Amino acid sequence: MRGLKGARPPASGHSPRRNIQGLRPPAIKVLVILLIGLFLTEAAGFYIAGRGRRNTSGPRAATPSRAQNAALKKKIAGLSPGGIHIVIDTGRNRLFLKNGKRTLREAVISSGSGSILKDPSGKRQWVFDTPRGVYTVKTKFVHPNWIKPDWAFIEEGEKVPKGIAGRVEEGVLGDYALGFGNGYFIHGTLYTRLLGRNVTHGCIRVGDEDLKAVFNASPVGAKVLIF
């Protein structure tokens, strides 16, 4: 009662409720407006997502039959390698020698490390990934020699020779090598304890027995599918 007794009527004639609103910090108002804006934007997003269609402009083809679609599926399946081919799983470091759908041999391999080497001059860089894609066996060698590329010298901190002399190294690629393009090979290794790990500069290293089987079975032109 004492409080009421001491209360004064508002000077400007506003009601007390309006006065309370007037005391609210402007930041809250801004926040409320932003929240309403966000809410409306969200609502608009839901609306557009529910109604939106992609522009599928283009010639409206005649309605295909189920038989036509089945024929297309058959055509796609027909492109699959039928004879001897090699499938390489770089994630699990496995090589599969296949004949059609049948797996003839499964081998543990080493594939690319994914590491990066920069030339100290800063002009060149190498990423040691095994390339992924569909390739073919292009070349086959018995007792191959390794022609060391520039990165092999740079990694070892050695001077890069100008010509081919000084680049040839014997006995490091094992007994056989199958080239599938761009200087990449499926070859043997001295580091058999690293089979199953990603340690190479992009080539595929295979143990001796498996390499022999792959080499003998795969003709030049055989498909190599790497993923």
Place this chain on the structure above:
Amino acid sequence: MRIKTIAIISAVCFAMSPISWGRAAPPAVERLRYENRLLKAELALAGKPALYLVLDLDQKKVYLKGNGYVLKEWQVRGARLWGPQAPAKPVKLLNKSALLEPRREKIKPKKPEEEEEATDTFDIKALELKDMPVSYSLSMSEDVLISVRPLREGVLSFPARLCRSVKWYATRPLLTVWNAVWGKPFTAIEVTLDEADAQALYWAVPEGIENLIYYISDD
């Protein structure tokens, strides 16, 4: 009064959500046409010497293929779709992004005077399958975004799923509006895979790979 306003806006939002739109099932003719377009696109891809990915949500599978040959397949444990149907043509993977992206090791060239120490142990510094993320996004051309999430079980799986759902329903509408401002459609797909499969998929798809997305939405 304020509660009433919020309730009305919420009701409007819910009514406009893609879930609540009553959509008729697509006619068989449309389904055939759509499948035909995708098969023609796949035939063209299979003829190229490159790998491609097929996200088949009808079969709940992801296939990695080369020359029409299935190199690897992964089981889709769950999927969530947002926005219009993905285009019935190949979409290119433009970018892979993850909160914790795997980092490539930089090789330090040896100094000429450096002698290699003879040791029996190898410290392998390489990028391997186990280093791949389990949760990531694949940004495709044609404004298609595919999010891959791991299937988790246990005590924390429910709150994790809840958080993901809140994020999904909060951010997808905003991205839709943003794209609509630029006159572009926005399709988002979230697929849940087993953890090992999510890592294997991240490993297997290089940027630039072409993708086909098979699913018939009900619009």
